[in-house]
Amino acid sequence: MTKPTLDRREILPQLFPSTDGYLFISGLAGPARDAAALTGDSEKLYTMAGTMGAAVCMGLGVALSAPESKVAVITGDGELLMNVGSLATVASLQPENLSIVVVDNGCHGETGGQPGHTALRTDLEKMAEGAGIASTMTITSPDELADGAKFLQDATGPRILVARVLYGPPSDFRRNLDPAACRLRFRNSYLATA
Amino acid sequence: MTEPQPNDWSAQLFDKLVEADVSLLSYVPDAGNARLVELAEAHNDMRPILLTTEEEGVAICAGADLVGKRAVLCMQSSGVGNCPNFLSFVKGGRFPILMVVSMRGDYGEQNPWQYPMGEAAEPILEAMGMLIFRVDTPDDLAPATDAALSATFKGGQASVLVLSQRFLGAKQFK
Numbered sequence: 001m002t003k004p005t006l007d008r009r010e011i012l013p014q015l016f017p018s019t020d021g022y023l024f025i026s027g028l029a030g031p032a033r034d035a036a037a038l039t040g041d042s043e044k045l046y047t048m049a050g051t052m053g054a055a056v057c058m059g060l061g062v063a064l065s066a067p068e069s070k071v072a073v074i075t076g077d078g079e080l081l082m083n084v085g086s087l088a089t090v091a092s093l094q095p096e097n098l099s100i101v102v103v104d105n106g107c108h109g110e111t112g113g114q115p116g117h118t119a120l121r122t123d124l125e126k127m128a129e130g131a132g133i134a135s136t137m138t139i140t141s142p143d144e145l146a147d148g149a150k151f152l153q154d155a156t157g158p159r160i161l162v163a164r165v166l167y168g169p170p171s172d173f174r175r176n177l178d179p180a181a182c183r184l185r186f187r188n189s190y191l192a193t194a
Numbered sequence: 195m196t197e198p199q200p201n202d203w204s205a206q207l208f209d210k211l212v213e214a215d216v217s218l219l220s221y222v223p224d225a226g227n228a229r230l231v232e233l234a235e236a237h238n239d240m241r242p243i244l245l246t247t248e249e250e251g252v253a254i255c256a257g258a259d260l261v262g263k264r265a266v267l268c269m270q271s272s273g274v275g276n277c278p279n280f281l282s283f284v285k286g287g288r289f290p291i292l293m294v295v296s297m298r299g300d301y302g303e304q305n306p307w308q309y310p311m312g313e314a315a316e317p318i319l320e321a322m323g324m325l326i327f328r329v330d331t332p333d334d335l336a337p338a339t340d341a342a343l344s345a346t347f348k349g350g351q352a353s354v355l356v357l358s359q360r361f362l363g364a365k366q367f368k
Contacts, residue, residue: 023261046260048283050279050282050283051253051279051283052279053249053279053280054249054252054253054256055253056253057249057250057252057253057254057257058253058256058260060253060254060257061218061253061254061255061257061259061265062257062260064218065217065218065257065258065260065261065263066261066263069261083247083250085245085246085247085250086246086250089244092244179283179286179287180286180287180288182287183259183260183288183289186260187259187261187262190261190262191261191262194261
């Protein structure tokens with residue numbers, strides 16, 4: 001496998017040059033910090049700080065219920081593997097408006113960087129393809145970020161972009177961790193404009 | 195699709211879900227929800243969602259709520275054991291989700307493998323803060339369904355409609 005050269009803190013702003021029209025759901029830990037940094041922890045983002053494995057299906061629930069919105073799930077390799085069957089659930093429904101970005105650092109960064117399966121033999125893009133996700137892509141270096149952004153904008157949905165990144169700290173961003181306050185923030189904002 | 199039965203409780207339950215503006219019916223297949231899923235497949239305003247594991251449905255119901263829609267999660271009682279961690283955001287986030295649990299491992303069960311989760315299902319759900327509405331007889335179905343729908347979508351309380359084996363009838367092993 002190609003050695004990654006991407007710094008995780010730099011990928012989301014380049015993959016989403018504009019966040020207009022997007023609703024974001026992120027799983028726990030590093031991807032939540034990166035997503036919070038991208039949006040300024042906005043009302044268009046719901047992040048988790050537990051419930052590992054829930055992000056893809058929460059994003060699916062949003063995508064099916066708000067078909068006019070673009071929905072992006074930001075998750076990690078450990079979280080996706082914990083509920084990898086959700087890729088099959090997404091594939092069977094084919095929500096055109098759903099994108100999944102996997103920040104794949106090949107380890108469990110939040111708990112001390114213990115190696116994960118993707119550092120060994122597991123390839124998440126192939127698993128997504130096997131599940132039946134319409135469009136899949138893997139990037140490993142900064143010069144592929146522009147193509148990644150184009151993929152998220154233009155590829156047939158649902159689409160999954162696996163960004164293999166260097167092991168390193170996530171974005172340094174403190175977000176709101178109150179799940180009830182964040183639910184109301186997201187919901188009220190969406191319903192005010194829907 | 196099978197023809198409606200004289201005592202078609204699934205149709206009664208389904209009609210109440212439609213009336214309450216539920217638009218997504220997520221499920222792991224079980225004999226107890228088979229007809230509900232058939233009805234969802236045949237209805238324009240209800241989308242059935244086949245899950246690989248029950249906990250996915252907890253997250254899908256929460257996602258629907260985030261944009262003001264209503265979803266339910268249907269499963270056999272053994273699937274309750276797959277859900278508790280995800281019920282953390284239901285409890286902590288006060289997501290009003292509704293589960294429909296068809297029981298195994300209670301009244302009349304013949305399979306020893308079903309008893310442990312059958313006995314644990316309700317205590318687990320209660321421990322995670324869910325309200326239980328139990329259906330033991332045909333007369334319970336309408337009031338328990340109304341109560342669960344009101345508690346969830348009007349009262350904001352995560353709830354479970356438990357269809358007991360006394361109500362559903364036990365699977366026969368030969």
